[in-house]
Amino acid sequence: MKSISTNTTPSSTNAALTPPVQSPKAALGMSESNPALQTTSPEITQGVLNSLKKQTPDTESSCLVQIYPTDVVAGIINLQKEDVVIGREGNVDVALPDSSVSRRHACIRWENHQHLIVDLNSTNGTLVDEADIKQCTLKSGNTIRIGTYLFKYLEAGSVETQYHEIVYSALTRDALTGAMNRSYLMESLGRCTATAQRRQQPLAVIMIDIDHFKSINDTHGHLAGDEVLTTFGSRFIELGRNEDLFGRYGGEEFCMVLPSSDAERAKQAAERCREIIAGVPFETHAGPLQITASFGVVATTPSRSDTPQTLTDRADRQLYRAKEQGRNQVCVEES
Secondary structure, three states: OOOOOOOOOOOOOOOOOOOOOOOOOOOOOOOOOOHHHOOOOHHHHHHHHHHHHOOOOOOOOOEEEEEEOOOOOOOEEEOOOOOEEEEOOOOOOEEOOOOOOOOOOEEEEEEOOEEEEEEOOOOOOEEEOOEEEOEEEOOOOOEEEEOOEEEEEEOOOOHHHHHHHHHHHHHHEOOOOOOEOHHHHHHHHHHHHHHHHHHOOOEEEEEEEEOOHHHHHHHHOHHHHHHHHHHHHHHHHHHOOOOOEEEEEEOOEEEEEEEOOOHHHHHHHHHHHHHHHHHOOEOOOOOOEOOOEEEEEEEEOOOOOOOHHHHHHHHHHHHHHHHHOOOOOEEEOOO
C-alpha cells in the first residue's frame, strides 16, 4: 500500500490484504474542534503552508516543525544550545494550549553535541516515534508526540531538504494517520478509475468507519482518540499491497482502493482487515481499547462509467448498511 513516511517500510512478512494477482503497479505519484476529527482539506493545507512559509528554518541549526494538528500553533521552533521547555501554560518557552499537554510537559536539551528530549513527569507522557520515553537522544526525522501535537525533529545539515519534504507531505498526507488526505486520495482514485477503464480491469473501493468513535473521545479523551486513529492507519498501511491505496476520507472514516480487484477479492480483504482490527486491542494512554470497524465494499467493471465520486458514494451506502445491521461487519453491494 502506498506508504507515507520514509521511516515506514511494510514488513515483507505481513500478509497482503488481497490474494496475489498478476497486475501492474498503479502509476501513481509518490473536522471540527476535536483535533482527532480533523483531516486535511485543500483550504486547511494552504493555511498550514502559509503559516510555515512565514517562518524560515535556520539551516545552520536543528529545529522542530509542527505537523499536527492542522491549526498551526508552534510552527517552526529553531533549536540552539539553550533548554527549550514545552508545556501548556506558565513559564514555558513553547506554549501548547490543550488539556492533553501538562503545564511543564517536556524539555529539549543540548548535551554532548546532540539534542535530547526529556519528559518532565507529564500526565500523558512524551512519545518519540510512538514509543513512550523518559529521555531520548533525537535523530533527524523523529516524530515527537506531546499531547495531541506532533512535531518533526530536523537535524542541522539536513533541515532544508527535510523541510521541503514536510511541505510536500502536507499537500498529500494526513500527518496523524499516515494515510493519503482526501483531496490526494480522490485525485489518485481518478487515475485508478481511468486506468481500469483503459485496461478493461476491475477496480474495488472499500469505505471504512471506526465504530463508536465519538464515545471513545467522550469516555477516554481526545488524546486516546488520536492514538486510536494513528494505530488504525498504521495497521492498514502495513497490510496492503504496494498498488493498494489508503486514505483518510474524513474524521474516523477511511477509504481503500484496490486496483485489479473484483468484489469478491475486496470482500476477502475487508474481512481480513475487520478481523485484525477487532482481534488486537489498541494501546492508548488510557489503557488497551477494543476497537471494531464497519466496511462497505463496491467494485466497478469496464462496462460501467463510474467516477471517483460515484464509487465512494456507492461504497458509503454499503457502509451505512453495515452500521444499520449492527456494526463490525462487511457489506458488499449486490451485483
